[in-house]
Amino acid sequence: MRIELQNFTKRFGDTTVIEDMSLSVASGEMVALLGPSGCGKSTTLFAISGIHRIDGGTLHFGDRDVTALPPQDRPVGVVFQNYALYPHMSVAENIGFPLKVQKLSSSEIKRRVSEMADLVQIGNLLSRKPQQLSGGQQQRVALARALVRKPDVLLLDEPLANLDAKLRLEMRSEIRRLQRETGITAILVTHDQIEAMSMCDRIALMKDGNIEQISTPSEMYERPASRYVAGFLGNPPISFLQAEANGQLALGGGNALALPNGITATGPVTLGVRPEHFGPQHRGSSVAGRVSFIEPQGREDLIDVILPDDQRLRAIVPAGHDITLGQEISWQVDLDRVHLFDAEGARL
Amino acid sequence: MNTKGNWILILALSLISAPLVIMYGFQLIDSISRPAPGGIIPQEWELTNWRFLWTSIDSARPSIWRVTFNTFVFASSTALLVCAFSITAAYALSRLNFSARRFFLAGLIMLHAFPTITLIIAIFIVLQFLGLYDSLMGVILVKAALELPFGIWIMKGFYDSVPWEIEMAGVQDGASRFRVWRELILPQVKPGLSALLIFSFLAGWSEFILPLVLAPGADAQVLATYMNAVIADDTRPDYGLFKAIGMFYALPVIAVYLLFQKRLMNIYGGGTKG
Numbered sequence: 068m069r070i071e072l073q074n075f076t077k078r079f080g081d082t083t084v085i086e087d088m089s090l091s092v093a094s095g096e097m098v099a100l101l102g103p104s105g106c107g108k109s110t111t112l113f114a115i116s117g118i119h120r121i122d123g124g125t126l127h128f129g130d131r132d133v134t135a136l137p138p139q140d141r142p143v144g145v146v147f148q149n150y151a152l153y154p155h156m157s158v159a160e161n162i163g164f165p166l167k168v169q170k171l172s173s174s175e176i177k178r179r180v181s182e183m184a185d186l187v188q189i190g191n192l193l194s195r196k197p198q199q200l201s202g203g204q205q206q207r208v209a210l211a212r213a214l215v216r217k218p219d220v221l222l223l224d225e226p227l228a229n230l231d232a233k234l235r236l237e238m239r240s241e242i243r244r245l246q247r248e249t250g251i252t253a254i255l256v257t258h259d260q261i262e263a264m265s266m267c268d269r270i271a272l273m274k275d276g277n278i279e280q281i282s283t284p285s286e287m288y289e290r291p292a293s294r295y296v297a298g299f300l301g302n303p304p305i306s307f308l309q310a311e312a313n314g315q316l317a318l319g320g321g322n323a324l325a326l327p328n329g330i331t332a333t334g335p336v337t338l339g340v341r342p343e344h345f346g347p348q349h350r351g352s353s354v355a356g357r358v359s360f361i362e363p364q365g366r367e368d369l370i371d372v373i374l375p376d377d378q379r380l381r382a383i384v385p386a387g388h389d390i391t392l393g394q395e396i397s398w399q400v401d402l403d404r405v406h407l408f409d410a411e412g413a414r415l
Numbered sequence: 416m417n418t419k420g421n422w423i424l425i426l427a428l429s430l431i432s433a434p435l436v437i438m439y440g441f442q443l444i445d446s447i448s449r450p451a452p453g454g455i456i457p458q459e460w461e462l463t464n465w466r467f468l469w470t471s472i473d474s475a476r477p478s479i480w481r482v483t484f485n486t487f488v489f490a491s492s493t494a495l496l497v498c499a500f501s502i503t504a505a506y507a508l509s510r511l512n513f514s515a516r517r518f519f520l521a522g523l524i525m526l527h528a529f530p531t532i533t534l535i536i537a538i539f540i541v542l543q544f545l546g547l548y549d550s551l552m553g554v555i556l557v558k559a560a561l562e563l564p565f566g567i568w569i570m571k572g573f574y575d576s577v578p579w580e581i582e583m584a585g586v587q588d589g590a591s592r593f594r595v596w597r598e599l600i601l602p603q604v605k606p607g608l609s610a611l612l613i614f615s616f617l618a619g620w621s622e623f624i625l626p627l628v629l630a631p632g633a634d635a636q637v638l639a640t641y642m643n644a645v646i647a648d649d650t651r652p653d654y655g656l657f658k659a660i661g662m663f664y665a666l667p668v669i670a671v672y673l674l675f676q677k678r679l680m681n682i683y684g685g686g687t688k689g
């Protein structure tokens with residue numbers, strides 16, 4: 068089911084948290100709402116679910132206008148960060164609650180609950196209480212409860228935030244599997260870029276209640292629309308250098324790079340270089356500096372380079388090199404892969 | 416904790432509580448024995464002090480069973496009223512965003528700390544106006560009203576500790592707000608509710624001033640006022656009898672405490688565990 072949110076505005080009292088935001092999610096697609104804490108991800112999610120009333124704009128599911136529908140009547144399943152399982156009910160009762168509300172017969176409820184439980188692989192836990200489950204199992208129950216009504220839309224608010232690293236990995240692929248298997252349209256709220264990139268078809272990167280860029284993970288990584296997007300994605304993060312464009316890129320301290328193809332701008336610009344595009348192993352325009360920090364990571368090392376004008380670049384260098392701390396180097400920047408931003412931070 | 420420290424603590428606590436224990440002990444002993452005149456050592460075991468249970472101790476007084484029944488009705492009606500209003504009012508105060516919410520909250524705290532006895536004249540006049548003066552119904556309403564701020568405050572604390580998400584999840588699962596409250600939220604605050612029920616029952620059971628002032632007649636007498644009458648208008652007070660009635664009056668309280676002490680602790684813990 069296609070989700071179409073248009074000119075969405077949300078206020079809490081006098082503060083406008085989200086103004087005039089639009090988002091559309093194609094049927095069967097999984098989109099991540101990614102952004103720092105407080106940027107309005109959950110607010111957007113709960114507006115779509117119906118828990119928050121919309122102060123402006125419209126929301127359509129497919130061709131149906133659901134803007135004024137109460138949450139009870141929206142075909143939406145929600146998984147909350149703390150799972151929000153009903154503590155006094157067994158797993159089976161938890162999953163069956165939405166069906167009980169629909170007044171289905173108890174045999175029908177039983178059948179669909181066990182079907183759902185099998186799908187999320189907790190068929191053997193149906194008689195337990197939520198407190199007797201591990202975090203990952205609780206997560207599965209929450210997913211089953213959200214999906215049992217066969218909603219058209221699945222909304223997930225930081226579903227993995229409360230899990231430890233190993234479980235997070237497991238549930239990441241599990242959630243994606245369920246989404247694919249059921250073909251449901253899904254929105255995932257997260258502030259973890261890895262989660263967003265690995266689980267979703269597209270990412271909507273939010274900043275202060277607005278969507279800064281929405282595109283596929285690889286496109287967003289390779290062609291960030293702004294300095295903010297470039298800085299948000301990537302681990303270790305991208306390095307930014309202040310430069311002066313005047314036929315070439317003057318970096319100060321004697322360093323200069325050729326202008327990347329197709330760039331004609333002049334004046335102050337920001338150059339973004341990801342660590343994997345700088346190092347002795349690349350070909351291109353070189354930058355001289357001094358090695359200020361080496362962080363071994365096993366397969367490769369992270370190396371910080373300090374330029375003559377005190378700006379910093381970071382490089383990823385395959386292990387087995389003989390670089391030492393304090394060494395003067397001149398390494399290459401892969402000019403086809405760097406990003407240039409104007410003074411306002413927009414991509415050039 | 417080390418055992419020596421433990422013993423010192425226990426000793427100190429025993430010393431402090433000894434007078435109370437001795438008093439309770441003698442209340443029991445004196446109610447079933449006759450001490451030597453002027454002494455405290457029991458001379459003879461007997462149950463004559465408990466005669467109020469099977470005979471009328473004097474013709475002007477209602478039977479003890481009638482009075483006990485009144486007390487029970489008084490205490491349990493009060494408890495039910497307090498609970499019924501507390502679980503709904505506290506939910507509203509905890510969850511719903513209505514315009515006078517802050518005003519009600521502030522009022523609640525103030526009423527909670529208010530010396531209610533100063534209201535007694537006004538209450539008296541109101542009851543008389545309503546025709547509820549000297550009736551059990553009247554005292555029940557007054558007692559319940561005076562207990563409500565406490566009850567609402569306690570229940571609000573319990574509601575506040577139930578995560579919002581449970582409520583949102585219920586709504587999203589298609590249940591009405593009322594159904595969410597009934598089936599999903601109320602079970603979470605049950606420990607608080609049962610504690611409040613017991614607590615307000617005991618508060619009603621031991622209430623003295625309100626029945627004394629607002630329902631002095633024989634028909635609406637409760638155990639507290641009955642005891643007061645026994646000791647007050649006899650020319651030669653029968654302390655043995657008084658103590659036996661006192662014992663009888665205290666037994667249900669002790670029983671309730673023994674049975675439900677765990678649940679009562681919830682009120683002071685304020686948590687939803689248990």
Ligand SMILES: Nc1ncnc2c1ncn2[C@@H]1O[C@H](COP(=O)(O)OP(=O)(O)OP(=O)(O)O)[C@@H](O)[C@H]1O
Nearest residue numbers: 079080084102103104105106107108109110111258
């Ligand atoms: N009920 C509310 N009343 C007032 N302000 C609110 C309310 N809910 C959220 N806000 C504000 O709206 C803004 C966005 O909140 P939101 O919960 O959507 O952030 P978020 O992106 O989900 O952050 P996080 O990653 O921390 O969950 C925040 O500044 C927050 O303080």
Ligand SMILES: [Mg+2]
Nearest residue numbers: 108109110224
């Ligand atoms: Mg959030």
